[in-house]
Amino acid sequence: MSGVRVLVGTHKGAFTLTSDGKRKDWKVDGPFFGGWEVYHMKGSPVDPNRLYASQNTSWFGQIIQRSDDGGKTWFQPGTKPGEPTKTAEGMPVTESNKFQYDTSPKTGKPLTTHQWYDGTQHPWEFKRVWHLEPSLNDPNTIYAGVEDAAMFRTTDGGQSWHELAGLRGHGTGPQWTPGAGGLGLHTILLDRKNTKRMFIAISSAGAFRTDDAGSTWKPINQGLRSEYIPDPKAEIGHCVHRIALHPSKPDTLFMQKHWDVMRTDDAGESWHEISGNLPSDFGFVVDVHAHEPNTVYVIPIKSDSEHFPPEGKLRVYRSKSGGNEWEPLTKGLPQKDCFVNILRDAMSVDSLDKCGIYFGTTGGQVYVSPDGGDNWNAIVNNLPAVLSVEVQTLQ
Amino acid sequence: MIRVVLPYHLQNLAHTGSEVEVELDVPATLASLIDALEARYPTLRGTVRDYGTNQRRPFLRFFVCGEDWSLEPLSIPLPDKITKGDEPFLIIGAIAGG
Numbered sequence: 264m265s266g267v268r269v270l271v272g273t274h275k276g277a278f279t280l281t282s283d284g285k286r287k288d289w290k291v292d293g294p295f296f297g298g299w300e301v302y303h304m305k306g307s308p309v310d311p312n313r314l315y316a317s318q319n320t321s322w323f324g325q326i327i328q329r330s331d332d333g334g335k336t337w338f339q340p341g342t343k344p345g346e347p348t349k350t351a352e353g354m355p356v357t358e359s360n361k362f363q364y365d366t367s368p369k370t371g372k373p374l375t376t377h378q379w380y381d382g383t384q385h386p387w388e389f390k391r392v393w394h395l396e397p398s399l400n401d402p403n404t405i406y407a408g409v410e411d412a413a414m415f416r417t418t419d420g421g422q423s424w425h426e427l428a429g430l431r432g433h434g435t436g437p438q439w440t441p442g443a444g445g446l447g448l449h450t451i452l453l454d455r456k457n458t459k460r461m462f463i464a465i466s467s468a469g470a471f472r473t474d475d476a477g478s479t480w481k482p483i484n485q486g487l488r489s490e491y492i493p494d495p496k497a498e499i500g501h502c503v504h505r506i507a508l509h510p511s512k513p514d515t516l517f518m519q520k521h522w523d524v525m526r527t528d529d530a531g532e533s534w535h536e537i538s539g540n541l542p543s544d545f546g547f548v549v550d551v552h553a554h555e556p557n558t559v560y561v562i563p564i565k566s567d568s569e570h571f572p573p574e575g576k577l578r579v580y581r582s583k584s585g586g587n588e589w590e591p592l593t594k595g596l597p598q599k600d601c602f603v604n605i606l607r608d609a610m611s612v613d614s615l616d617k618c619g620i621y622f623g624t625t626g627g628q629v630y631v632s633p634d635g636g637d638n639w640n641a642i643v644n645n646l647p648a649v650l651s652v653e654v655q656t657l658q
Numbered sequence: 659m660i661r662v663v664l665p666y667h668l669q670n671l672a673h674t675g676s677e678v679e680v681e682l683d684v685p686a687t688l689a690s691l692i693d694a695l696e697a698r699y700p701t702l703r704g705t706v707r708d709y710g711t712n713q714r715r716p717f718l719r720f721f722v723c724g725e726d727w728s729l730e731p732l733s734i735p736l737p738d739k740i741t742k743g744d745e746p747f748l749i750i751g752a753i754a755g756g
Contacts, residue, residue: 298667322717322751323667323705339701360704389710 267613268333268655269621270314271629272301275647277316279334282642286619286633289642295337296328303394303608303651306333307402311655315405315421317392325391327359327421340421358423362389362407362415365428374431377411378440387411387431394608396451399458406477408448412439412465414477427477430463435482435499442467442502442521449607450506454513462516462531467502470518472531483531487520491567504547505607509556517559517586519549519607524561526586537586542573548610552635553618557585560612560620560636562605571602579620581636595639596630603628608651615656623649660686660736661746662695665718668706668749672699677746686741688720689732706749721748 269280276294295301296318307313312333318326328337340359364387365371379385390410398404403420406427413431415424430436439446447466454460459476462483469484482499492500502521509515518525518534522545525534538544543563552558559582565573572578577596580589603626613619620632627646632639659679669676680694696703708715719728723737723745739745 320667322665322715323671324708324715325704326671326701358703361709363710 265615266657267615267619268306268311268657269611269629269631269642270304270306270316270334270651270653270655271623271646271649272304272316272608272651273623273627273647273649274300277301277304277318278643278646280629280642284615286613286615286631287640291643292334294647295334296326299326300391301650302391303653305395305397305653306655307397308399310402311657313397313402315395315397317395317407319391325360325362325389327392327424329359329421340417340419359421362392362409362424363426364389364413364431365426370428370432371426372428372432374428374436376437377446378438380441384437387413389413390445393447393449394451396453399453399455406451406453406461408451408463410445410447411441412446412448412468414448414451414463416477429473429478430471430480433471433480433482435468438499439465439468440500450503452506452508452513452516454508455510456513460513460530462506462508464503464506464518466504467500467521469499469501470503470506470516470531483527484534485532486527486534487525488523489521491521505549507549507551507559509551512556515556515585517549517551519546519561521545521567524549524586537582539582539587539589541580541589542578546605547607548605548622550610550612550620552620553612553614555583555618558583558635559586560610561589562610562622564604570604575599575601577601577603577624579622579632579636579639592632592636592639594637595632595641606650609649611652611654613654613656619654621652621654623652625649659743660691660694660740661743662691663746663748665749665751667751668702671701671705674699679743682741684741686736687733688727688730688736691736691747692732717752719750719752721750 265284271278276297278293282289299318302317304316314330316328329340330337366373376384392407394408396406404418407415414427450464452462464470471480472483473480487501488495489501504519506518514530516527524538526537527534546564576598579592582589603624610622623629625648629642
């Protein structure tokens with residue numbers, strides 16, 4: 264029987280929410296890693312029991328967790344319970360938490376600084392993993408987007424990580440500047456049709472694309488306009504909050520920028536605005552219906568200064584025309600006195616026949632619509648602030 | 659045998675109680691103590707010292723016999739009371755709300 268498993272990362276731990284295909288009755292498990300920030304969890308598309316989680320605090324740093332049984336048990340890769348955790352010489356057998364920037368003369372160039380808020384150069388400092396993106400065909404290969412912005416990859420199930428230094432090193436890296444939330448690489452999109460192509464987005468540097476599996480990268484920000492930077496049409500410096508694509512149409516990307524909802528139909532070579540009749544085109548999330556490549560979802564937020572829904576009404580907006588014409592979806596969502604935020608990695612869709620839409624809030628609610636957005640229910644109401652939501656469709 | 663008191667979250671990561679013991683050759687230093695701690699509990703690698711800088715993580719503090727040793731160089735020798743196990747070496751997380 265088909266079902267879904269929702270992976271929820273929060274400010275104080277992780278949770279899994281499971282249900283059958285009706286998505287009406289839910290089982291809540293957790294917290295896992297209680298007291299730690301869990302920026303993201305995601306499962307492998309080829310092995311749904313293989314999950315990865317990014318666990319972090321400012322006190323103790325970054326921990327990568329892995330589950331091989333669908334989230335029942337977790338371990339740091341290389342230290343599986345029952346297996347030796349160190350060599351005969353007493354050295355650790357794994358370096359699963361080690362994210363070190365490539366500064367070698369050959370590939371790192373070296374890349375030692377980026378632009379700080381005040382325009383001065385600042386050392387690159389690893390802080391946390393924002394996003395984990397498992398490979399489409401290998402459960403042991405995962406890409407990690409980190410702060411300060413860089414992309415790492417493991418090919419051994421998370422035991423060791425190595426930077427794809429061509430991203431920071433393509434030329435504009437020293438000009439990247441952090442946004443208010445840090446200099447984070449938060450979105451990684453893999454192209455099912457062209458396995459050497461990937462898209463990533465960084466706040467606040469913009470969107471980038473590789474066509475050679477991560478060796479070389481180029482900015483893809485033409486058409487973006489950001490009034491809050493010195494040159495509104497600059498090649499980089501745009502605060503891209505999130506990008507999304509439908510697997511069947513990977514040249515079409517949708518973007519929620521700091522302000523403006525944008526679309527490209529040529530893999531990022533040029534963007535045009537599709538904000539249309541939205542009550543605010545500021546927001547964080549954007550996602551695409553699992554079966555309708557032209558059906559897009561966003562959740563408008565009042566402004567960059569006031570991170571809550573306009574008028575205190577929590578509304579998901581859906582466009583069935585690929586943008587510009589948007590309809591509010593409100594049935595089951597609070598329509599007064601609602602002042603939560605929905606963070607950039609906190610929306611996801613399942614791929615059941617009737618596509619389910621999910622999002623989590625900073626107020627600790629996780630909402631589901633089992634019918635593409637027409638009707639909504641809260642799965643849980645009182646979790647810690649939700650940082651990320653991912654959904655696995657289980658057959 | 660040196661006694662080390664860990665903060666709550668590191669106890670959970672290492673699957674220990676609040677106090678652990680590590681063996682160490684003399685002269686023992688702050689650095690060799692953390693080396694031994696990480697060798698015995700590999701899951702703590704990177705949690706006490708930053709991987710990149712190899713320095714104490716800024717929100718952690720070290721206490722030795724009632725004194726704050728957080729700013730001491732990692733090469734400093736540990737006193738006899740610590741190396742003989744009379745007093746525990748304390749790793750403490752900075753207190754913060756939220």
